[in-house]
Amino acid sequence: MSDGIHLNLFTMNSVEHVSPGSWTHPADRSAEYRDREYWTDVARTAERGGFAAVFFADVRGIYDVYGGDRETAIEHAVQTPSNDPGYLVPAMAEVTDSLGFAVTKSTTYTHPYQLAREFSTLDHLTDGRVAFNVVTSYLESAAANLGLDERMDKETRYDRADEFMDVCYALWEDSWDDDAVVRDRESGVFSDPAKVHEIDHEGEFFDVPGPHGCEPSPQRSPVIFQAGSSDRGRDFAAANAEAVFCSQPTEHGVREYMEDLRERAADLGRDPDDLAFFPGVVPVVAETEEAAEAKYERLLETVDVEATLALLSGFLDMDLSELDPDQRIEHIETDAIQGTMNAFTKSDPDREWTVREVAQFSGLGTTSPVVVGTPEQVADELQYWYEEVGVDGFNVKEVLRTGSLDDVVDLLVPELRARDLLAEPTPGETLRGRLLGDGPRLAPSHPARQ
């Protein structure tokens, strides 16, 4: 267990992320997502509130599964328009000292040599405060734009992801020795060629001779975030993840997921305690219970049910417009996001969900629980999950931007601090050191170091 609760802000460089319709609330600022000042504001607030990181989701493609076209997605800003998250990081790092940045990138639509360079650059610029959220992507509409006739099936995406990570780790961890850079002005030697190695990777998807073009950054490999939830996705998470995002809405689902992933990690020779778990949560906090309820009711009014169905149809790869609203969601193994499917078919064995219930539940933060109350009540809930369920922290899902973050920082965080429950940063620490309690490098039992 960590030395306190770590909070990550779960956001996206777009108008809407996982609370479709919230942009229509009069106090919502998400239309400012194009402005640097909006993000530097977010960074300052998150750091003031002791957040460990800002977690940027990202997507390739457009949500066009619902109704078989993209109309709903475009009309209601369902994760479109969106900008690339990586470019926000230097601006946000500039105004903060300890905040980390988890950036989502797809192993299906990038090349590992290119991606390794991007993350090394960010790790240098942030003094070791960067994380890579590894995804394999799920929308069919992305494939055609990125040179593929059709989306790869999930097995192939994970095969490619496995090899992708092997290449990245080799570039980050093995290519440059710790003492390869000498910077000796007298002799005119900057780097010792004998200490900069090729990686000689030849595989099914990539041939990358190396060496890496960047000198070692503070963490070398960025902190690895992952959220795989299919059987194959869990194996991938167990082999790679240091921080795991749990998408299940129930305690039963989160416990099962954590236990399973720890077992799979141990089977691979990893120390299961090297994995930190972060369920999503949607806190709605106000000074009194009545005010919190009123705030929640007002947020519920913003929920755009059709846009929510368009978002979920993309997550599930299932056109929900074709189903009767009172039809039960049946479990399938989806080629898109298994975690979303499992949330409604597996995470509570005693609960069945209809399409209508799923749409209503998911409007604020999709698959994560909404916790409404005073700072004391919400802190009680987080404390329970931290102490009894054994999570390491939470991915805080916003509804109002930046109101949800502001409330957490101004109301909830003081309560967590009063209880000595918030994990605070140590000056100069890398993100890995902060989240996992060790040094800046991947743990010795991580497969990339074995």
Ligand SMILES: Cc1cc2nc3c(=O)[nH]c(=O)nc-3n(C[C@H](O)[C@H](O)[C@H](O)COP(=O)(O)O)c2cc1C
């Ligand atoms: C909580 C959660 C967050 C995710 N965030 C993203 C994201 O930002 N971008 C993306 O392309 N995929 C995202 N995914 C998709 C997964 O990373 C993965 O690629 C997909 O779920 C398919 O694998 P799986 O069925 O094993 O989970 C997310 C999945 C979950 C469960």
